[in-house]
Amino acid sequence: MVDKLLNFDNTYLSLPQMFYSMVQPSVVPKPEIVIFNEELGQNLFEGSTNPQEWGELLSGNRVPEKTAPFAQAYAGHQFGHFTMLGDGRAIVIGEHINPFGERYDIQLKGCGRTPYSRRGDGKATLGAMLREYLMSESMFYLRIPTSRSLAVTKTGEKVYRDKAFDGAVFTRLMSSHIRVGTFEYARYYGSPNDLESLLDYTIKRHFPSLLQSKNPAAGLLEYVMNRQIELIINWMRVGFIHGVMNTDNTSISGETFDYGPCSFMNAFDLNTVFSSIDTGGRYAFGNQPAIIKWNIAKLAEALLPLLHPQQDRAIEIANEIIDKFDNQFTDKWYAMMFSKIGLVNPATEDRALVDELLTTMKSSGLDYTNTFSALKKSIPTKESQSKQSSQSHQSHQLDPLNSWITNWTRRLEESERGLLAAVGLMEKTNPLFIPRNYFVEKALAGADENDYTLFNQLLSLVKQPYSLVDDIEKYSSVPNNYDKNYKTYCGT
Numbered sequence: 001m002v003d004k005l006l007n008f009d010n011t012y013l014s015l016p017q018m019f020y021s022m023v024q025p026s027v028v029p030k031p032e033i034v035i036f037n038e039e040l041g042q043n044l045f046e047g048s049t050n051p052q053e054w055g056e057l058l059s060g061n062r063v064p065e066k067t068a069p070f071a072q073a074y075a076g077h078q079f080g081h082f083t084m085l086g087d088g089r090a091i092v093i094g095e096h097i098n099p100f101g102e103r104y105d106i107q108l109k110g111c112g113r114t115p116y117s118r119r120g121d122g123k124a125t126l127g128a129m130l131r132e133y134l135m136s137e138s139m140f141y142l143r144i145p146t147s148r149s150l151a152v153t154k155t156g157e158k159v160y161r162d163k164a165f166d167g168a169v170f171t172r173l174m175s176s177h178i179r180v181g182t183f184e185y186a187r188y189y190g191s192p193n194d195l196e197s198l199l200d201y202t203i204k205r206h207f208p209s210l211l212q213s214k215n216p217a218a219g220l221l222e223y224v225m226n227r228q229i230e231l232i233i234n235w236m237r238v239g240f241i242h243g244v245m246n247t248d249n250t251s252i253s254g255e256t257f258d259y260g261p262c263s264f265m266n267a268f269d270l271n272t273v274f275s276s277i278d279t280g281g282r283y284a285f286g287n288q289p290a291i292i293k294w295n296i297a298k299l300a301e302a303l304l305p306l307l308h309p310q311q312d313r314a315i316e317i318a319n320e321i322i323d324k325f326d327n328q329f330t331d332k333w334y335a336m337m338f339s340k341i342g343l344v345n346p347a348t349e350d351r352a353l354v355d356e357l358l359t360t361m362k363s364s365g366l367d368y369t370n371t372f373s374a375l376k377k378s379i380p381t382k383e384s385q386s387k388q389s390s391q392s393h394q395s396h397q398l399d400p401l402n403s404w405i406t407n408w409t410r411r412l413e414e415s416e417r418g419l420l421a422a423v424g425l426m427e428k429t430n431p432l433f434i435p436r437n438y439f440v441e442k443a444l445a446g447a448d449e450n451d452y453t454l455f456n457q458l459l460s461l462v463k464q465p466y467s468l469v470d471d472i473e474k475y476s477s478v479p480n481n482y483d484k485n486y487k488t489y490c491g492t
Helices: 038-044 126-141 180-189 192-206 208-212 216-238 285-307 311-322 325-340 348-364 368-378 382-386 388-397 399-413 419-429 437-448 453-462
Strands: 020-022 032-036 070-072 075-078 081-084 090-097 103-109 148-160 164-174
Touching: 032 126, 038 148, 075 180, 081 180, 126 148, 126 164, 126 437, 126 453, 180 192, 180 285, 192 208, 192 216, 192 285, 208 216, 216 285, 216 311, 216 325, 285 311, 285 325, 325 348, 325 419, 348 399, 368 388, 368 399, 368 419, 399 419, 437 453
Parallel strands: none
Antiparallel strands: 020 070, 032 148, 070 090, 075 081, 090 103, 103 164, 148 164
């Protein structure tokens, strides 16, 4: 019985009741697990993780013993506008502690209406849930903090959007679902005691080193800012565009989650945006640093009463922390870019080399992922020279960068560590594979027809994004102009 594998300890319910509503998942007619993450299951549970045993539980049809499902309340700034929100189609069935003592929320997404559903049906489509599964697992194997995907379960019912789709429930794991929007909700809808309770709980769960801090709220603000800086740097390292960076989708833990309209960039352009609802480009690829700074400022506003009893001093403390953002981000951005071009011992003046590269990539429409892969292969080591005949296509791709490559190669040769060290650094930093929009959509279209061949192929590739594996090249480019009309959707 799978219940014996679950080790629940629902500490979130110790918070004031304003933070959640007790709710049962909807019963569905015919649950069928279509994908189950057995590797993750083995890390979570002691004993068998036979997918067929999980259908009733992960569809929401059966609630495990010794737990109490709940939906979380929160608010948030959506495209800059503040509103009351909450889990409209997601229910946490419990906090599971794995054999290593690690705590994870187990959340069912698409399992029915909650008190926060507003006009939504609380349901999810199979395609949207498969997309989140694929994207979040891709981020995990790209070594980027993220929620995890345990399963996608078909429900046997139809869900209506622009047309009828197969319904599904997605099982998401996360170290917690506390967001910037949770603190905004506490500040503007709760009492000072509610806000303080949330702060205390969050510190105990995520940042226990702050328990002895003289100013825990300031410590939390700085921790979250630093984690989000690292997260966005990693997003931009691989060309990831979240697409809906509202404050309710900004986690306190520093994990990527809520993958609705996300995408990966093909041709490099800071203005790249695919989300159908982001008509003004607020959450475009190059705007992500400014948006996360804005979101952190909203967290600071929510924390003001706890930063200092005098508002003027509280604002000063918040500003002292947030004023560090720009320099920290810029330093980490260039450090990341230096790694992408293999500079083992970079100097400040090398920033101009990075800037010139990106300017040329933009003007020439070069593919973000493929360019760095080709640059690595162009480094004149013995290994690369032995493979020269297979690199003609990549070399041709780099023609717009010929002048830049001359200066870059000279700079690499000046390094005490040598060219092999540069190659090693680039191999660790630059993925060879990303789930490109064109192939993701083809895979989801196949799944709608009950053909998971391409989806499973992509899922296999996302698990080894830094390795040159069979078939990787045929997924490394998309039809010309495909991105011009491509849009992503939230699926609600």
